Amino acid sequence: MKRIYAKEEHCIGCRLCEIYCILEHSGHQTLVKAFADEENRPEPACRVEEDGALSFALQCRHCEDAPCVAACIAGAMTRDPATGVVSHDKDKCVGCWSCVMMCPFGGIHIDIEKGKVVSKCDLCGGEDAPACVAHCPNEALIYE
Amino acid sequence: MPLSLIPAEFEIRRNPDLCIKCGVCTRQCSFSGQNINPDDGSISSDDNSCVGCQRCVTLCPTHALQVVQRPEQGRRHAIWTTATRAGIAKQAETGGMLLTGMGADKPFPVYWDRMFLNASQVTNPSIDPLREPMELRTYLGSKPNQVEFDEQGRPVTAMPPQLRLELPVMFSAMSFGSISLSTAMSMARAAAESGTYFNTGEGGLHASLRQYGANAIVQVASGRFGVTPDYLANSAAVEIKIGQGAKPGIGGHLPGEKVSAEVSATRMIPQGADAISPAPHHDIYSIEDLKQLIWALKESTNYTKPISVKIAAVHNIVPIASGAVRAGADIVAIDGIRGGTGAAPTMIRDNVGIPIEFALAAVDAQLRKEGIRHQASLVAAGGFRNSADIMKAIALGADAVYLGSSALVALGCHMCQKCYTGKCTWGIATQDPYLTKRLNPEIGVKRLKNLLRAWSLEMKEMLGGMGMNSIDSLRGNREMLRGIEMSAQELEILGVSPAGR
Numbered sequence: 001m002k003r004i005y006a007k008e009e010h011c012i013g014c015r016l017c018e019i020y021c022i023l024e025h026s027g028h029q030t031l032v033k034a035f036a037d038e039e040n041r042p043e044p045a046c047r048v049e050e051d052g053a054l055s056f057a058l059q060c061r062h063c064e065d066a067p068c069v070a071a072c073i074a075g076a077m078t079r080d081p082a083t084g085v086v087s088h089d090k091d092k093c094v095g096c097w098s099c100v101m102m103c104p105f106g107g108i109h110i111d112i113e114k115g116k117v118v119s120k121c122d123l124c125g126g127e128d129a130p131a132c133v134a135h136c137p138n139e140a141l142i143y144e
Numbered sequence: 145m146p147l148s149l150i151p152a153e154f155e156i157r158r159n160p161d162l163c164i165k166c167g168v169c170t171r172q173c174s175f176s177g178q179n180i181n182p183d184d185g186s187i188s189s190d191d192n193s194c195v196g197c198q199r200c201v202t203l204c205p206t207h208a209l210q211v212v213q214r215p216e217q218g219r220r221h222a223i224w225t226t227a228t229r230a231g232i233a234k235q236a237e238t239g240g241m242l243l244t245g246m247g248a249d250k251p252f253p254v255y256w257d258r259m260f261l262n263a264s265q266v267t268n269p270s271i272d273p274l275r276e277p278m279e280l281r282t283y284l285g286s287k288p289n290q291v292e293f294d295e296q297g298r299p300v301t302a303m304p305p306q307l308r309l310e311l312p313v314m315f316s317a318m319s320f321g322s323i324s325l326s327t328a329m330s331m332a333r334a335a336a337e338s339g340t341y342f343n344t345g346e347g348g349l350h351a352s353l354r355q356y357g358a359n360a361i362v363q364v365a366s367g368r369f370g371v372t373p374d375y376l377a378n379s380a381a382v383e384i385k386i387g388q389g390a391k392p393g394i395g396g397h398l399p400g401e402k403v404s405a406e407v408s409a410t411r412m413i414p415q416g417a418d419a420i421s422p423a424p425h426h427d428i429y430s431i432e433d434l435k436q437l438i439w440a441l442k443e444s445t446n447y448t449k450p451i452s453v454k455i456a457a458v459h460n461i462v463p464i465a466s467g468a469v470r471a472g473a474d475i476v477a478i479d480g481i482r483g484g485t486g487a488a489p490t491m492i493r494d495n496v497g498i499p500i501e502f503a504l505a506a507v508d509a510q511l512r513k514e515g516i517r518h519q520a521s522l523v524a525a526g527g528f529r530n531s532a533d534i535m536k537a538i539a540l541g542a543d544a545v546y547l548g549s550s551a552l553v554a555l556g557c558h559m560c561q562k563c564y565t566g567k568c569t570w571g572i573a574t575q576d577p578y579l580t581k582r583l584n585p586e587i588g589v590k591r592l593k594n595l596l597r598a599w600s601l602e603m604k605e606m607l608g609g610m611g612m613n614s615i616d617s618l619r620g621n622r623e624m625l626r627g628i629e630m631s632a633q634e635l636e637i638l639g640v641s642p643a644g645r
Contacts, residue, residue: 010584012172012571019166019205031206035164053577137203138584 001062001084002126002143004133008056010140011048017057017132017141018044024124024131043109043119046132057132057141059121060107062086068099068108076117088120149233151226154196155214156189162208163187169200169209174567174579197560199569231490242490245563245573247390247482247527247549250494254482255501255630256533259640262624264611271613273604279614280600280607282312282544284381284521285450286474304474305450307361307381309544310339311600312615313534315592316479316525316546317363317385317454319347321398321407321419322486322563323552324580327572330555330588332356337589338596341380343546346396346421348410349375361452364441366395367421369411373444381449381475382441384434386425387456389483389526392497396421397487402566404575431464435471442472450474450521457481457503457526458496465507469520477546478503480526484549486573487564500526501540505638508541508620531602540638541620554595555588 019031021044026034034041046059062079066086069077076092077099079085088099088108095115100108111118124130133141156177165185169178177194180187194211201209217226231242264270271278285306292301315331328342328350335342336359343361344353348370353360357378364371365385376382387393398407398419408415428434438451445451452475453468455461465476480500485493504524511517524537525546534545553559556570563573571582607615610624618624626643627635635642 010581010586012582013578014168014171014203015166016168016203016205019164019168031164031166032162035166053581135205138582139587140584 002123003062004059004121004123004130005142005144006056006058007140007142008054010138011055011057012138012140013048013050013055014137015048016135016137017046018048020131020135021046025119043111045107045109045119045121047106047109057136058105058107059130059132060086060103061105062121062123067102067104071098071102073098083126085123085126086120087122088117090116090118093117148237150192150237151214151217151230151233152191152194153214153227153230154194154211155191156194156200157210157212158187158189159208159210162206164206164208166205168203168205172199172203172569174569174574174576175562175565195560195562196558197562197569198558243487243564244490244493245484245486245488245561246557246559247484248494249559249561252482252499254527255499255634255638256529256536258629259501259536259625259627259638260643261532261535261539261606261610262626263609268611270611271608273601273608276608276613278604278607279616280311280603282309282615283307284309284475284523284543286520287518289518305381305448307341307450307475308339309341311596311603312538312542312544313596313599314340314361314523314544314546315342315551316483316548317343317345317361317383317388318486318548318552319345319363319369319398320350320353320410321345321347321402321575323573324568324571324575324583325350325352325406326580326583326585326588327552327555328353329585330583330592331551332359333585333589334592334596335359338593340596343383344370346370346385347398347407348412349378350406350410354378363454364437365421366423366425367419369413369419369421372412376441376445376449379445379449381452382445383452383454383475383477384425384437384441384473385454386428386434387454387458387479388485389456389479389481389497389500390485391488391492392456392458393423394488394492395423399564399566402575407575431467431471434468438472452477452523454479454525456483457498457500459498461498461503462506462510466510466514466516469511469516473520475521475523476507477523477525478507479546480504480524482527483525484527484552485563500524500537502634502637504537504542505540505640509639512620531599532606534599535603535606535618536625538615538618539621539624540640541622543619551592551595554591555583 023034025042028034074094076089109119129143133143167180170180175193283306286304288301320328331342346363346365360379361381362379363383363385400416400418453473454477457480481497521543524542568574571580622639625640627640
């Protein structure tokens with residue numbers, strides 16, 4: 001399967017990946033509208049990890065042997081054996097956060113107030129380059 | 145602290161309807177011109193810190209930003225402009241020289257714009273470069289006085305070492321230290337893949353660039369930084385840097401902050417120590433001294449590499465160039481007043497030297513007159529902006545040109561002229577690892593190769609239009625130029641007829 005790879009030597013920490021991840025999952029056409037709709041603004045599934053000059057964008061790795069899928073007690077986290085994409089079903093999620101504890105990468109994000117898992121990379125459908133990759137200004141994210 | 149009287153040069157305009165407060169601008173600005181308030185996420189701009197580099201404008205995902213030059217402030221004065229008064233205010237506050245980067249920004253006449261190229265009509269056929277081969281290939285180096293052949297017609301005259309260029313364009317000297325490694329890497333790889341050369345400047349050749357030695361012109365300058373037997377051996381040519389168009393008569397000063405571990409290892413100086421290049425070479429006080437260094441370098445490279453001498457275009461450029469050729473230089477590179485720099489005193493950059501057009505034309509004419517033009521190739525440098533400038537320079541007698549500023553512009557430079565601060569937001573003129581990452585050499589190589597390819601196409605098209613199929617036919621062919629808006633004397637020095645004649 002195609003995966004997103006981060007090239008930390010080229011990541012400039014601009015966080016445009018996070019911004020375009022929000023737009024992609026907001027249901028809006030423009031950044032201005034997506035950010036104005038604060039109530040429904042999604043959390044980015046892609047997060048830039050940064051320590052001084054070292055930075056890279058991190059999303060769910062879509063592990064073959066995904067520990068989050070094994071840990072999910074509600075059947076909300078599933079891995080499509082055909083595509084290899086690990087998906088999260090918000091309706092089934094009971095907010096136990098077992099997946100969060102099991103994820104070795106910190107790729108699953110939660111909303112403390114709502115108690116549920118709120119964002120996890122879905123590869124934007126998986127066909128074309130995901131939004132974070134397509135909008136990285138320095139080719140620090142590649143999809144192959 | 146008393147009130148600063150230095151006026152802001154730029155105005156940062158933010159369209160509140162478009163700003164989504166994502167903070168990209170604040171993360172991109174290395175001059176503290178864009179700041180995010182951690183308490184409420186609000187963003188504020190500081191015009192006084194802004195250098196006009198356009199990094200925030202370019203990266204803003206909603207195009208909410210504009211950075212514009214402020215209009216003249218206070219009562220308008222044609223002579224005492226805001227910039228003039230700002231310079232005085234700066235010096236009154238600091239007591240220091242005014243520093244700047246890149247090439248002169250004063251509205252000097254650009255004589256390329258006063259010369260026009262010829263084209264064929266009716267009486268001589270033009271050539272379509274899409275249908276017929278066009279030759280841009282150029283050889284730099286000393287040519288023999290005459291070529292002798294054996295009975296089978298094979299040349300028996302030994303040919304001095306030559307540089308083979310697939311197009312008459314090279315990347316000019318920019319040292320690792322003044323520019324980032326990713327910038328140097330971009331130029332080295334683009335040169336290697338395009339069949340031309342890059343120039344190390346006087347900063348030595350970084351270990352990771354060693355593999356591009358076959359496309360490297362390595363400089364030996366007054367500081368002798370990074371010069372080792374391997375440095376000389378692992379090169380295509382060696383260039384003695386006497387002067388630089390942006391700062392003739394002035395040495396170099398790489399501030400200690402830019403001397404990182406990598407720069408220190410490459411230059412062979414302590415980390416954090418200022419790298420001072422003396423104004424003169426302390427062993428060169430005459431043409432005879434220059435000759436000694438030229439021949440010492442020829443000897444140490446076993447006569448396998450052309451030796452270049454780079455000089456700034458100054459008033460007596462003609463006898464100096466002639467002397468350099470007679471001293472044994474295989475290539476003479478001349479850098480005009482519009483040439484760029486990583487750091488120079490503003491007064492020097494904008495007031496010392498002469499335009500490359502006159503220096504080139506005068507040197508070419510004199511070397512021909514003396515019958516020694518074939519002994520060295522001429523490389524022109526200093527502000528070549530496009531392929532037409534290059535064509536005109538070749539018609540004025542250049543064998544090839546050096547590109548500095550236009551290569552950096554291709555890599556993202558927006559000419560804010562703050563190279564000397566080491567805070568280049570585009571990752572070019574900096575050693576700060578947070579900033580150097582911004583220039584991905586993979587992208588840089590592609591952009592430079594594209595630029596060279598695009599200019600090649602244009603040069604071939606212009607050549608074909610003149611009915612020529614080889615750049616050699618244009619070299620020194622001033623019949624292909626006509627001048628406008630020039631005095632009779634200017635036309636005479638350039639050796640160009642006025643338009644209409």
